[in-house]
Amino acid sequence: MEGTHRGLTEELAAFAAGLRWEDVPGEVCEQAARQVLDGYGAMHAGSDRSWTKAARDYALKEGVPGRSSVIGIRHRLRAAQAAFVNATAMHGLELDDYHVSAAVHAGCAVVPTVLALGDELNVGSRAALTAISAGTETIIRLGLAMSPEMTQDRGFHVTSVFGVIGAAAAAISLLGLEERAAQHALGIAAAQAGGTTEFTRTGGEIKRIHAGLAASNGIRAANLAQLGLTAPLESLEGRRGFAQAFGGRRVSLDRVSRRLGDDWHLDGLGVKSWSTCTGNHAPIAALEKLRRQGLEPDDVASITVYTDKTTADHCGQLGAHVTDMTGAQFSLHISLAMRLVLGGNDPSHYAALEAANFAIPEVVRLASLIKIAVGEEEERSFTIAPSARVVVQRKQGQYMEAHAIAPGGPSQPFTWHDLQQKVHACADATVGPEEVDSVGRQIRSWLHDDIPVTGLLDQGTSRTTGNASTHA
Template identity: 45%
Template sequence: MKGITAELAGFAAGVRFAGLPAEVVERVTWHVLDSVGAGIAGSAKPWNAVVRRYALRETGPGACTLYGTAGTGRPEWAALANATAAHGFEIDDYALPALAHPGCVVVPVALAVGEETAARGHAVLAAAAAGFETVVRFGLATTPSLTSDRGFHVTSVHGVFGAAAVACGLRGVDEDTTASAYGLAASQAGGVTEYTRSGGEVKRLHAGLAAMAGIRAATLAADGFTGPRTAVEGPRGLLRAFVAEPRPAALTAGLGERWELHGLALKRYCVCAGIQAPLRAISELRAAGLESADVGESAAGLGAGNVEKPVAGLDARDVEEIVVGLDAATLAHVGAVGAYPRDMTEAQFSARHAVAMHLVLGGNDPGHYELLEQAGFALPEVSALAGRVRLEHDAEAEKSFPRRLLARVRIRLRDGRELRRLAEAPGSPAAPMSGEEIEAKFLGLAEPVIGRRAARYVRDAVLALADDGPVLAVLAPAHERYSRRSA
């Protein structure tokens, strides 16, 4: 009887496009587009540029594209830079109830190894589907205990296996070699979540390290280097080392017959997933307070040049207190930083500050955070309101977590009125984005960085993968795209 590691390897080695359900192809294609948009937007941020410069300096000659430059490199190094960029501004995807971040690792690896092997769309989507499924199942088996009990970051623990699955799949290695790659990947899993307490930029790097490690594991295994064949389930394996309350059956139950991608979610705002629902509640309360009913909220306008303006009808100066109710795990994750962040990571993990920013500035998009960064993370009106935001435990949110991310928000005004709203995270499985909204989000992220014409070219090339379009069309020509800033 096969063990868990061997079963996972057999699944990844056997995935073919022809066997994918239509809904899996559609979902993975949208998440590829979303991840590419996140990576393009993230590539423009200075902390991600540090990793890109490092990758370009250290790589050997290679043809793989790095977001944000005409330079190219080997697959490991391209994936390091691109995955860091994709995870580098808190706008990448996640999964419920798995509490995993698959796209930021899986997609950069699929594109880098796809470029290396000159793969076409069907092969890339099949490998990506295997990678998404692998990461999601690791999430189902390990979270929230992985983080809540042990302090590990899901992206860097789960991601190495998803990355190895993708790299092995695109390179066509067999089941036994893939199992060995998983054994090597397990020894490269890691990453702690102390950034949720004291900031720093390392969180962005976790996706890059996982992507790089997964490709490295696949490469070494293909060259004959071996890893333990029970690296996941063994008495000294990953589950025992990383998880206080593992659910090993979730890794293989129905594997290959039942896909677990129905829990994949997209972010509307560039903050931690746990802050998405509170911001939706604030947005709805803000809209309800207007004299005009014409307050539509869409996924467009995410770029720095399209910052939403604060609206009249609910003035931050009229607010006495905002109370945000969350489940216990989310409270621990987004409540520890406090109201006054000192860097971008803290700002994107502070529920108090994000809620205040949304009410004062009108949103939590890249442009809003650029304004905050330019102000040294101290916008007086935002800071003043953030100090009047209180977080508390909410029983209904607790009951729903982690299947759903809910938040209950109460705004107490100085005139004695109180506004209330229970909201669900936008883009989550129970409140999904439409295809039009996903495209609008992509264009809003990509256009400010690479220009209107190039952004539409990339969008069309990604969507053509389902028709077996070439992966090279998604990323090339790099020099032309990244040297053009307007069209």
């Protein structure tokens, strides 16, 4: 491994344990607050899905009563179990935030961790935003050092591998651990990292709980360290440690520690517009341009999508025939075909596909006409602004093409209004528009008032949870 630093675990521990509100730049705190609002919407949108119900039933069966809110119900559990459910809901429906150049999902592990511990510890918004900033920055820096190679070369999933370290960093911050205990907490978290991306090849819904495992294990790691459990002091950088196990030779750990606490990377966070894998968003946006120009499914003879290598590898393998929701949301072929045939990629559209046993004939037919290629321009722009070019050959012989950048990404960011509209689309069905507006105002007020964050997920739990649709 290049750039190995013997003190990396210690440096990250000191960062998480020592970060204070006054150390975090205002724009970073604002990004953290946006993560909370986006996560609030994503949790409600995913609160009634089968994987969230399974996680919730398990947590209720195995957990004990506590003070932390659980999405969709009035029962309260201890923080680790509540975070398991809430993170599963936030990540499971493919609506959670992402970071472009690090190729990670951070909010789905960190936000539920902080909200669950916020309930349990009765913390204020300044402490919460500080912890979110610490946890998110940790995940992003690990991603910059180790992904996408970690996924492409070795098949690990960034959310469950990096997420547990970031969740532990956030928990360290809220629990007020001393530096040495924090160092052990990161080591205990590293011992619980795992999860592969085989779901992008042969399906299955295990991916849905990867963020839940990361959040709950991060809290568990900090709690155990607080109780005195120890871990290797070089758990992350050691020759048999985290980076070697998950990243192998293609790791640059200097990117984790370089100007830690001075330079921040939350400005690279993106907000998803649609309920599908991040890599599919730019191609969908390009195809949508052609749809608005009058392209109809019956016009298509073939579609070629030029994208980056990571997207082609991650989303281009499942093809036109899928058997579960994971396959549908990760298949670039299916997601593009849905855009033309069903008119969208919101949860409601994927639910319609699911109701048809993933075999709507026109969707499958159109998906089989799609080819995925790596474009030079798209590969160059991947770490700055993910883009795609879609070329359609029509049955009459003419060609149409369009280029697009993923909307909601750092190069085309959502405003607060855009984000609020997305959250309305995600959460109105479960909590109502008035409460969505109230929560939005409350979270924005965190930027200038230090108020308790407890009970944010309690609102609307008496309503019947239903399918949500987002079309921000």
